[in-house]
Amino acid sequence: MEKTLTQPETTTEATGVESPKDEQTPLQRFVHPSLPLDSIICGDNCDVMGTFPRECVDLVVTSPPYDDLRTYGGHDWDFYGVAWQLCRVLKDGGVIVWVVGDQCKDGSETGTSMMQALHFKTLGLRLHDTMIYATNKPPMNDRRYQQCWEYQYVLTKGPPKTANLLTERCAYAGSPTAARYRQADGELRDRHGPGVIGDTKPRENIWWFPSGNGKQEVVKHPAPFPLRLASDHVATWTVEGDIVLDPFNGSGTTTKAARELARRYIGIDVNSEYCEDARKRLEQQLLPFDAVPVDG
Numbered sequence: 001m002e003k004t005l006t007q008p009e010t011t012t013e014a015t016g017v018e019s020p021k022d023e024q025t026p027l028q029r030f031v032h033p034s035l036p037l038d039s040i041i042c043g044d045n046c047d048v049m050g051t052f053p054r055e056c057v058d059l060v061v062t063s064p065p066y067d068d069l070r071t072y073g074g075h076d077w078d079f080y081g082v083a084w085q086l087c088r089v090l091k092d093g094g095v096i097v098w099v100v101g102d103q104c105k106d107g108s109e110t111g112t113s114m115m116q117a118l119h120f121k122t123l124g125l126r127l128h129d130t131m132i133y134a135t136n137k138p139p140m141n142d143r144r145y146q147q148c149w150e151y152q153y154v155l156t157k158g159p160p161k162t163a164n165l166l167t168e169r170c171a172y173a174g175s176p177t178a179a180r181y182r183q184a185d186g187e188l189r190d191r192h193g194p195g196v197i198g199d200t201k202p203r204e205n206i207w208w209f210p211s212g213n214g215k216q217e218v219v220k221h222p223a224p225f226p227l228r229l230a231s232d233h234v235a236t237w238t239v240e241g242d243i244v245l246d247p248f249n250g251s252g253t254t255t256k257a258a259r260e261l262a263r264r265y266i267g268i269d270v271n272s273e274y275c276e277d278a279r280k281r282l283e284q285q286l287l288p289f290d291a292v293p294v295d296g
C-alpha cells in the first residue's frame, strides 16, 4: 500500500500490544477542510467516500449488509469498491472494525465474512485481531447449535496509533501466579516477576452484549449493533477529536458513540429514512455515559 507518512516508532508494552511511542504527527492530525465532519450523509458509500481526501479517517466502525439476509430498502453495495475506498481514506495507524456474520445457504455457511477479511489483507491492511461479538438470540433451527455471535475483524494500516485497551477486574486478584510456565519446546521454566495476580487485566477479545434487555434505546432500524460495541471500539482506538466513520451508518450507532465521546464523526447510509432517524438520534439529549472506560 502506498504510504506518504513514515511509520511511527513502536513499542511492545506489557499488554503485548504495539503502540506508537510518539503522539500523532501534525500531518496525521490535519483535518481536511472539505471533509463533511459531524454529519450524516445520504448516498452510496463508494460515491460519497470517493469525494474524501486520502488518509483522513482515524477509525471506521461498521457493519455491512450480510449476504442477502436483509434488504434495507433494496439498495446494492459494492464490497470491493467499499474496501478500496476505506483503505484509501484510512490514516496510517488507523483502524477498521468490520462487524459481519454469514448466511447459511443450501445447508452451508457462505464464509463471505472471512473472504472479506482476507481481501482487506490483500489491500495491505493487517488483520490485527479477529474478535467476536456474542449476544443472546432466540433458537432458529433444530439442525445446528444456535448461532449467537458475529465477527469483529479489527484491521489496521500498520500498527494502530492508539490502543487504549479496556480492562476488566481479575477474578483471582491477589492470588499467586503459576510458578512455572511452558515454553515453545514444551520445557517448563520457573516464572520470574511479581508472582501475584494484579487487580485488572486487558479484556479478552470476545465481547458479550445482551440483546433486548429493556435498557437499550429502541431504534426503528432492523439491525442496529449495540451502542456499547461502538463506544468501546471508539474508546479503544481513538483519542478525543479523532475522526470516526461509519459507511453503513444505519440507525447511527457509531456516530452517536463518537459524538458522546467527543470524537468527530461522519455517517453514510443510502437509505434516507435511516439517515433521518440517525440525525434525530444524535439530537437526543446526551445522557451520563457509564460504558467507558470499563474496569470492573
Ligand SMILES: C[S@@+](CC[C@H](N)C(=O)[O-])C[C@H]1O[C@@H](n2cnc3c(N)ncnc32)[C@H](O)[C@@H]1O
Pocket (backbone or CB within 6 Å): 043, 044, 045, 046, 062, 063, 064, 065, 066, 072, 075, 076, 077, 078, 221, 223, 224, 225, 226, 247, 248, 249, 250, 251, 252, 253, 254, 268, 269, 270, 271, 274
Ligand atoms: C447492518 S446495517 C448497519 C446497522 C448499523 N450498524 C446500526 O447500528 O444501525 C447496514 C446498512 O447499510 C446500508 N447500506 C446498504 N447499501 C449501502 C450503500 N451502497 N451505501 C451506503 N449504505 C448502504 C443499509 O441501508 C443499512 O442501513
